[in-house]
Amino acid sequence: MKLGFHVGYWGSGPTPGALExxxxxxxxxxxxVWTAEAYGSDAFTPLAWYGSSTSRIRLGTNIVQMAARTPTATAMSALTLDHLSGGRMVLGLGASGPQVVEGWYGQPYPKPLARTREYVDIVRQVIAREAPVTLDGQHFQLPLKGGTGLGKPLKPTVHPLRKEIPILLAAEGPKNVALSAEIGDGWLPLFFSPKSNAFYKAALEEGFAREGARRTFDTFEVPCSIPVIVHDDVEEAASWIKPSLALYIGGMGAKSVNFHHDVFARLGYEDVADKVQELYLAGRKDEATAAIPTSLVEDTSLIGPAAKIRDELQAWEETVVTQLLLRGDAATLTKIADALG
Incomplete structure (x- = not known):
C-alpha cells in the first residue's frame, strides 16, 4: 500500500512546518501530497507552492470544493498546475455540504450528484481541448442561455500537457461513492474503516457496472486520509483525535444534514453520534469529545505502539484503499513510516 501526505487546510494561518x-x-x-479547502485557505495556492520545491511527488487536492469555482475555472487551475509541475497534478473534487455551499459560496446545493456529473464533464472537456467546450445542462450551460446572447463556445488557449488529468471524487454516501466509480478515476473517502469495507465496495461495484464507467478496481485509486499516531498509550493517542471527531460528527453540518454523522451511524455508532451532535450543537464541546469511545477512534485510525499498528494495518491492506494519507510534521512522518515498515 502506498503512502501519501495530507497537509489539509490551514487553521487560523499557514500550517507551521508544512513545506519541511x-x-x-x-x-x-x-x-x-494533498491540500484541502473549507472556508479559509484555498487548495491550489499551497499546492503550487509545495510543487515548486519538489520534483517527483504527485500533487493532489483533497479537496477542491466545486461550489467555489466554475468548472472552467477549476479546469484552468488544474491545467496550469499540471504544466508547472511536469504532469504531477491530481484533481480531487467534492460537493461539500449545504452550510458551506449556500452560506459561504452563495451557491445552491440541491441535486449535488447531477451537478457533479455536469461539472466533471466540463472539466474533462477543457483539459482534453479537443473542441470548444459546450454543455446544455440543468446546472451549467456553456454558452450561457439568456444574458447578452453573445456568448460563444471556447476552448482553452493553453494546450494541455496531458489530455487527461486524474479526477477523484470525495464522497461519503453510497450514491456519491457509486458516482465516483462511474465517472471518476478514484474515490477520496473520509472516516473510512475496514469494518465498512463491504458497504463501500458494493457501492463502488455498482458504479463500475454502469454503462460508460471509466475504470475497474484494478485501475481505480482510493487514497484514504487516516490519523496515525505511534504512542505507547492508546488512550492518550485517542485523546488527541477525539476533539476533531467531535467537530466533524457534531458541528460540521446542520442537525438534519451532517454526512459525517451518518458515516459513523452506519459504522454502528448511531447512539454515540447522536449524543455527540446534541452536546456539540448545545455548545458543550468538551462533553461531546468525552462521549466518543476509544473504540470509535481505533476503528477509523491507527494508534498505539508500533507493533499494534503493524498488526492492524493488515486489515486496511485487505480493503479497497490503495493509499494511506498521513498527517503530521516531518519528524512524525518519519516515525510513522518506520512504524508501518
Missing amino acids: AVLKAEELGFDS
Whole structure:
C-alpha cells in the first residue's frame, strides 16, 4: 500500500512546518501530497507552492470544493498546475455540504450528484481541448442561455500537457461513492474503516457496472486520509483525535444534514453520534469529545505502539484503499513510516 501526505487546510494561518514535511515526504518516497479547502485557505495556492520545491511527488487536492469555482475555472487551475509541475497534478473534487455551499459560496446545493456529473464533464472537456467546450445542462450551460446572447463556445488557449488529468471524487454516501466509480478515476473517502469495507465496495461495484464507467478496481485509486499516531498509550493517542471527531460528527453540518454523522451511524455508532451532535450543537464541546469511545477512534485510525499498528494495518491492506494519507510534521512522518515498515 502506498503512502501519501495530507497537509489539509490551514487553521487560523499557514500550517507551521508544512513545506519541511512535504520535502520529507518526497525524501521518504511518498507517492503524493494533498491540500484541502473549507472556508479559509484555498487548495491550489499551497499546492503550487509545495510543487515548486519538489520534483517527483504527485500533487493532489483533497479537496477542491466545486461550489467555489466554475468548472472552467477549476479546469484552468488544474491545467496550469499540471504544466508547472511536469504532469504531477491530481484533481480531487467534492460537493461539500449545504452550510458551506449556500452560506459561504452563495451557491445552491440541491441535486449535488447531477451537478457533479455536469461539472466533471466540463472539466474533462477543457483539459482534453479537443473542441470548444459546450454543455446544455440543468446546472451549467456553456454558452450561457439568456444574458447578452453573445456568448460563444471556447476552448482553452493553453494546450494541455496531458489530455487527461486524474479526477477523484470525495464522497461519503453510497450514491456519491457509486458516482465516483462511474465517472471518476478514484474515490477520496473520509472516516473510512475496514469494518465498512463491504458497504463501500458494493457501492463502488455498482458504479463500475454502469454503462460508460471509466475504470475497474484494478485501475481505480482510493487514497484514504487516516490519523496515525505511534504512542505507547492508546488512550492518550485517542485523546488527541477525539476533539476533531467531535467537530466533524457534531458541528460540521446542520442537525438534519451532517454526512459525517451518518458515516459513523452506519459504522454502528448511531447512539454515540447522536449524543455527540446534541452536546456539540448545545455548545458543550468538551462533553461531546468525552462521549466518543476509544473504540470509535481505533476503528477509523491507527494508534498505539508500533507493533499494534503493524498488526492492524493488515486489515486496511485487505480493503479497497490503495493509499494511506498521513498527517503530521516531518519528524512524525518519519516515525510513522518506520512504524508501518
